[in-house]
Every structure is written in C-alpha cells, then in structure tokens.
Amino acid sequence: xxLIEKDDEAPALCEGRHLRILSLIRRIPPGRVCTYGRxxxxxxxxxxxxxxxxxxxxxxxxxxxxxHRVVGAGGRVSRRRGSGAQEQRNRLLAEGIEFxxxxxxxxxxxxxxx
DNA sequence: AGTTTGACTAATG
DNA sequence: GCATTAGCCAAAC
Numbered sequence: 001x002x003l004i005e006k007d008d009e010a011p012a013l014c015e016g017r018h019l020r021i022l023s024l025i026r027r028i029p030p031g032r033v034c035t036y037g038r039x040x041x042x043x044x045x046x047x048x049x050x051x052x053x054x055x056x057x058x059x060x061x062x063x064x065x066x067x068h069r070v071v072g073a074g075g076r077v078s079r080r081r082g083s084g085a086q087e088q089r090n091r092l093l094a095e096g097i098e099f100x101x102x103x104x105x106x107x108x109x110x111x112x113x114x
Numbered sequence: 115a116g117t118t119t120g121a122c123t124a125a126t127g
Numbered sequence: 128g129c130a131t132t133a134g135c136c137a138a139a140c
Contacts, residue, residue: 057120
C-alpha cells in the first residue's frame with residue numbers, strides 16, 4: 001500500500017469544499033438571495049464567510065453559478081474590484097428584486113435559506 | 115517562511 | 128449610522 005508521500009490529497013479536499021459551497025449557491029432560485037455567512041454555515045463551515053467570497057472571485061469552478069444572488073449580511077452588495085457590483089445590481093433588478101435606499105435588499109422578503 | 119490582503123460578519127463604542 | 132476590533136484563513140507576494 002502506497003503511503004501518502006506528498007499532499008496530493010489535500011487539493012481534493014479543498015475542491016470538495018468549493019463544490020459544496022458552489023452547489024449551494026446554484027440552488028438559490030431566481031429572484032432570491034442568500035448571504036456569504038449563511039452559505040458558509042450551510043456548507044458546514046461557520047464563520048467562513050470570507051471563503052465563500054474568495055471562491056466566487058477565484059475559483060475556475062465557479063463558472064455558471066448565480067454569483068449575483070450572494071450578498072453581504074444585511075442585504076448589501078459587497079464592494080469589489082471593477083464594475084462587478086453594478087453588474088450584480090443590474091442582474092438582481094432584472095430578476096425583480098427591489099432595493100431600499102438605493103443600496104439595500106430587504107432580506108425578510110428575498111432571503112433564501114438552504 | 116513571514117506578511118499582506120480580502121466578493122465577510124458580529125460585536126462594540 | 129459609522130468606525131474599529133477581532134475572528135477567519137487561503138492565496139498572493
């Protein structure tokens with residue numbers, strides 16, 4: 001039996017975590033949103049909200065996931081590089097989501113929980 | 115190998 | 128409300 005000499009299994013574990021998070025995001029229905037923190041908790045990773053954002057930003061596996069339906073706690077669209085935030089706003093508006101005070105989403109209406 | 119950097123969040127003043 | 132702090136930790140530098 002071959003001993004594990006290197007860390008060639010670690011990436012698979014990371015990838016599993018990524019996939020678990022991404023598959024949750026995929027389940028958010030159109031016209032609804034979820035938060036980074038809730039996605040993380042639902043994936044069994046409480047207090048790992050930053051990981052969710054980082055995956056959406058970096059992972060090549062994030063192709064095709066409705067990233068625009070993930071918002072910050074309190075229903076705010078997170079800042080980021082480029083015009084992604086505006087794009088997210090547009091997509092959410094296109095799905096019928098209304099903003100309050102021009103920048104906040106009412107989670108009591110639009111929040112989707114896994 | 116140590117430090118910095120975030121698509122985050124809850125708590126506190 | 129806004130600023131700060133602390134917790135979080137994988138990637139990038």
